[in-house]
Amino acid sequence: DADVTQTPRNRITKTGKRIMLECSQTKGHDRMYWYRQDPGLGLQLIYYSFDVKDINKGEISDGYSVSRQAQAKFSLSLESAIPNQTALYFCATSDSEADQETQYFGPGTRLLVL
Amino acid sequence: TQLLEQSPQFLSIQEGENLTVYCNSSSVFSSLQWYRQEPGEGPVLLVTVVTGGEVKKLKRLTFQFGDARKDSSLHITAAQPGDTGLYLCAGVSGGYQKVTFGTGTKLQVIP
Numbered sequence: 657d658a659d660v661t662q663t664p665r666n667r668i669t670k671t672g673k674r675i676m677l678e679c680s681q682t683k684g685h686d687r688m689y690w691y692r693q694d695p696g697l698g699l700q701l702i703y704y705s706f707d708v709k710d711i712n713k714g715e716i717s718d719g720y721s722v723s724r725q726a727q728a729k730f731s732l733s734l735e736s737a738i739p740n741q742t743a744l745y746f747c748a749t750s751d752s753e754a755d756q757e758t759q760y761f762g763p764g765t766r767l768l769v770l
Numbered sequence: 771t772q773l774l775e776q777s778p779q780f781l782s783i784q785e786g787e788n789l790t791v792y793c794n795s796s797s798v799f800s801s802l803q804w805y806r807q808e809p810g811e812g813p814v815l816l817v818t819v820v821t822g823g824e825v826k827k828l829k830r831l832t833f834q835f836g837d838a839r840k841d842s843s844l845h846i847t848a849a850q851p852g853d854t855g856l857y858l859c860a861g862v863s864g865g866y867q868k869v870t871f872g873t874g875t876k877l878q879v880i881p
Contacts, residue, residue, distance in 0.1 A: 691871075697873060697874075698776075698858055698872050698873045698874045699858065700871075706866070746812050752866075756801065756818050756820075756862075757801075757862050757867035757869060758803075758818070759815070759860075759869060762812055763810065764812055
């Protein structure tokens, strides 16, 4: 079984709809991240959480919100989806106790906003 | 804002050729990482370089961290179709080890 899972893997929605992307991990890591990937722009950080009670905005948080329901779960919401939020979304985890920061990524969610 | 620019953005080469991908920034990083992403999957860490001037080899891949810790390169010798993918550099900085990803280089190796 994958250590970092994301649901759904693909999603088509309409402008104005609220949607939630979910991420779960079995690695026991304390840190979790949400990234957005667009062609030619690498990975852009949306939100990150260092533990259940710690949520921080990343580079591109406008239009997004997150919830860390438990150490193993971190969900991303688009309150009112717009077409330019069409992208590939990745969840990642890392362990603050590790000697070197290594991020472990889920398989991604491909989102299309019509 | 820390920016990591990668070049080239796209690269299509024949099997057996050599190539170099560059990752440049005006910011200093405590370490520099390279990830590879295959279609339909998330990025996977290949290597972390920590010391300025450090060179690490992973089979046919050679990674170098610049002396000033602002840039890095990835050299692939005798590329294979299995090397096809998106290569991302990532700079690590700060007390809490913030990771900033580069713009990515999409590599296609043609058999």
